[in-house]
Structures are given as structure tokens and as C-alpha cells.
Amino acid sequence: MNEIILLKLGEVVLKGLNRRSFEDKLMSNLRRRLQHCGSFRVTSKQSTIYVEPQEADCDMDGAYAICKQVFGVIAVTRAKPCAKDKDDIFRCARVYLDSELRAAKTFKVETKRADKRFPMNSMEISAYVGGLLCEAYPHLKVDVHRPDLCVHVEVREKAAYVHGPSEPGAGGLPIGMGGTAVSLLSGGIDSPVSSYMIAKRGVQLELVHFVSPPYTSPQAREKVVQLARELTAWCGRMTLHIVPFTHIQEEIRRACPEDHFTLIMRRFMMRLAEAVARRTGAKALVTGESLGQVASQTMDALTVSDDACTIPVLRPVIGMDKAEIIAVSRKIGTFETSILPYEDCCTVFTPRHPKTHPILAEVREYESALDIEGLMMEALEGVERVVVRQ
Ligand code: ATP
Ligand code: MG
Numbered sequence: 001m002n003e004i005i006l007l008k009l010g011e012v013v014l015k016g017l018n019r020r021s022f023e024d025k026l027m028s029n030l031r032r033r034l035q036h037c038g039s040f041r042v043t044s045k046q047s048t049i050y051v052e053p054q055e056a057d058c059d060m061d062g063a064y065a066i067c068k069q070v071f072g073v074i075a076v077t078r079a080k081p082c083a084k085d086k087d088d089i090f091r092c093a094r095v096y097l098d099s100e101l102r103a104a105k106t107f108k109v110e111t112k113r114a115d116k117r118f119p120m121n122s123m124e125i126s127a128y129v130g131g132l133l134c135e136a137y138p139h140l141k142v143d144v145h146r147p148d149l150c151v152h153v154e155v156r157e158k159a160a161y162v163h164g165p166s167e168p169g170a171g172g173l174p175i176g177m178g179g180t181a182v183s184l185l186s187g188g189i190d191s192p193v194s195s196y197m198i199a200k201r202g203v204q205l206e207l208v209h210f211v212s213p214p215y216t217s218p219q220a221r222e223k224v225v226q227l228a229r230e231l232t233a234w235c236g237r238m239t240l241h242i243v244p245f246t247h248i249q250e251e252i253r254r255a256c257p258e259d260h261f262t263l264i265m266r267r268f269m270m271r272l273a274e275a276v277a278r279r280t281g282a283k284a285l286v287t288g289e290s291l292g293q294v295a296s297q298t299m300d301a302l303t304v305s306d307d308a309c310t311i312p313v314l315r316p317v318i319g320m321d322k323a324e325i326i327a328v329s330r331k332i333g334t335f336e337t338s339i340l341p342y343e344d345c346c347t348v349f350t351p352r353h354p355k356t357h358p359i360l361a362e363v364r365e366y367e368s369a370l371d372i373e374g375l376m377m378e379a380l381e382g383v384e385r386v387v388v389r390q
Pocket of ligand 2: 186187188344346
């Protein structure tokens with residue numbers, strides 16, 4: 001029997017009556033993501049998902065890497081199935097985990113018996129297989145508390161499975177279960193992290209990026225497409241809506257006080273992102289704002305940007321330090337791209353002394369000098385959509 005991948009469900013198992021739909025969503029996400037690794041059968045039984053290759057040339061390493069990046073899974077392991085027979089289980093462990101058994105000094109066998117018809121209980125299976133392994137590898141000692149290697153045996157419905165230690169899965173909830181949100185993706189470090197964090201809670205993302213050519217370069221735009229592509233490893237396929245922002249920025253510069261420039265610009269971003277949300281059925285916005293990080297991220301400034309939209313703005317990194325955000329960004333693989341040195345539209349016409357404690361009524365007053373509706377329409381007509389996939 002071919003090696004398979006076993007996935008343990010995370011929070012999904014707490015979902016009570018909705019559990020079936022969570023599992024189904026997770027399995028359909030997995031099937032879609034596994035497509036380019038060959039043909040796999042994906043089924044679920046007793047809080048475990050089985051990923052079984054159907055052809056000899058399936059890419060198991062690729063599939064395993066994908067399984068570790070699918071939200072809703074708490075642990076992942078490769079496992080070898082064998083017949084439900086105590087001696088077959090021992091032989092399977094010996095062959096499949098031979099190099100691990102040679103390398104370890106201490107070990108134990110831990111058995112789960114889901115099939116209660118199996119004639120031995122889990123303690124008996126562990127003792128039997130452990131005993132034979134001790135004979136086969138005379139250097140090995142049993143340590144039930146802190147073994148170098150834990151040999152897992154699972155006796156399930158169709159077969160028994162042998163595997164070594166499992167690795168952590170991506171956690172979170174299956175994408176799609178939490179609805180859709182529009183994430184504002186800049187070329188910075190923070191917004192890829194905030195996108196990842198909300199996707200992890202089961203949310204399908206639509207991405208929005210604002211560009212201001214010729215002030216921002218084609219490389220800056222390409223960098224964001226690249227970041228979006230890197231995020232697909234976690235977030236799945238997404239659409240990136242690229243919104244032309246030059247005319248809006250020029251108009252703000254022409255008609256509004258310099259110290260309010262960033263605030264008014266951010267209000268336009270919120271409005272345009274909400275318009276994309278309306279078009280795509282999304283119910284919230286996501287930003288990478290962190291309290292106090294820059295002038296536009298004080299509580300007063302956040303009040304001013306929230307006022308420009310009517311749907312909730314999710315800010316998952318709001319309480320995180322830069323160092324903590326960077327650690328996540330490294331973990332998810334976006335950091336190296338984020339630090340490429342291309343200008344973002346936020347750095348175009350930056351005020352010398354940005355207002356940190358703005359007054360909402362004043363901001364609205366300054367903004368009324370602009371044709372907000374007209375500028376919005378113009379920007380939305382110019383939106384370019386890029387579908388990003390792995
Ligand atoms: P980041 O590292 O994500 O760029 P930042 O610390 O540079 O964030 P700002 O530039 O003030 O902070 O942006 C705050 C948030 O606004 C970003 O995290 C992102 O969600 C959104 N944002 C900023 N610029 C853009 C842009 N050009 N396109 C889309 N969203 C943007
Ligand atoms: Mg930025």
C-alpha cells in the first residue's frame with residue numbers, strides 16, 4: 001500500500017452541527033490545491049483527513065508541503081498503511097521508519113485504536129510492536145516519557161497506519177467558511193501579514209492595490225503582484241484589483257491642506273475598497289495598520305479613515321510590534337519581497353508634518369473641495385483585475 005498523508009482537523013472539530021460543512025469545505029480546498037501534484041483521493045473519517053495518491057507518479061513532497069499550508073488543519077504527517085494484523089504492523093514500522101529507528105536512542109510506540117473490533121487493545125498493540133522493535137534494534141531503549149522517536153500506530157476502519165511524529169499544520173479555519181473580505185495590499189511588510197491572518201480565520205480575500213503612475217513604477221506594481229502570488233500558498237487563488245490613484249492624489253494635493261494629505265488619501269482608499277467589496281460580495285475590509293506606527297495610525301486618524309466607510313475594518317496587526325509582524329512575514333515567506341525598495345503611492349506627496357490628531361469635521365470640510373463621486377467613478381472604471389494563483 002502506498003504512503004499517504006494524514007491531516008488532523010483543528011478548530012473544525014469544535015463546530016458541532018456545522019462540522020460537516022467545515023470538513024467538506026476543507027476537503028474541497030485541499031482537492032483544488034493538490035491538483036497540480038497529481039491525482040489524490042481526499043476523504044475524512046473521525047477527525048482525520050486522508051490524502052491518498054491514486055497514481056505512482058504523484059508528487060508526494062509537493063502534496064505534503066501544500067497540506068501544511070491549508071487552513072483548518074492542526075497537524076500533518078506522512079503515514080504508511082498496512083494490513084490490520086499485529087505482525088504486519090511491526091514489519092511496516094520496521095521498514096517504513098528504519099532510518100529513524102536506527103538514529104534514535106530511545107523510543108516508544110503509541111497506538112490509537114479507532115476500530116474497536118481489532119482483537120488487541122491499544123496498550124497491547126504498543127507492547128507487542130515495541131517488543132519486536134526492541135529485538136530488531138538492540139541499541140534501542142524504551143522511554144515512555146521523553147523518547148527520541150515516537151512510533152505511532154493507528155488502527156482504523158480500512159487499514160492500520162504507521163507514522164513518525166507529525167508536524168504542525170497551518171491552524172485556523174478552512175478558507176471560505178468565514179465569508180469574503182477585501183484586503184488592502186500595499187508593497188509593505190504589514191499588509192501581507194494582515195491578509196494572511198484574516199485568511200487564516202477562514203476568510204476568502206479579494207485584494208486591492210492602489211497605484212499612482214508615473215509616481216509609482218511598474219516594478220512597484222510587479223512587486224505587489226509577486227506578494228499576492230506568495231500569499232496564494234496560504235490564501236488560495238485570489239483576484240488582485242489594481243486601482244489607478246494618480247488623479248485622486250493630484251487632486252488632494254491641489255485642493256487640500258498639506259498636513260491632511262495622507263488622511264484624505266486614506267479615506268479615498270477606504271471608499272474605493274468598500275466599492276470593490278460591494279461588487280464582490282465582501283463584507284469587511286482588512287488593513288495592515290498597527291497602532292501608533294505612523295502618523296495615520298493614531299486612534300484619531302483611524303477614526304477619520306473608518307468614517308469614510310460603512311463596513312467593518314479588520315486590523316489584525318493593530319496590537320503587534322514591528323518585530324512581531326516581521327517574524328510572521330518571514331514565516332509566511334513574504335518578507336524578502338516586502339523589503340524590495342520600490343516606492344508605494346503612500347510615499348508620493350507625503351506631508352512634511354502630517355496631522356496626528358485630526359478633527360473629523362475639519363477633514364470632511366477640506367475634502368468637500370473635491371468631486372469625491374466623480375473621482376471615485378473614474379478610479380473604479382480604470383480598475384485592472386489580475387487573477388493570482390500559484
Ligand atoms: P504596509 O507595511 O502594509 O505597507 P505601512 O506600515 O506602510 O503598512 P501605511 O503605508 O500607512 O502603513 O498603510 C497602512 C495600510 O493601508 C497598509 O497596511 C495597507 O493595508 C493599506 N495600504 C497602504 N498603501 C496601500 C496601497 N498602495 N494599496 C493598497 N493598500 C494600501
Ligand atoms: Mg506602506
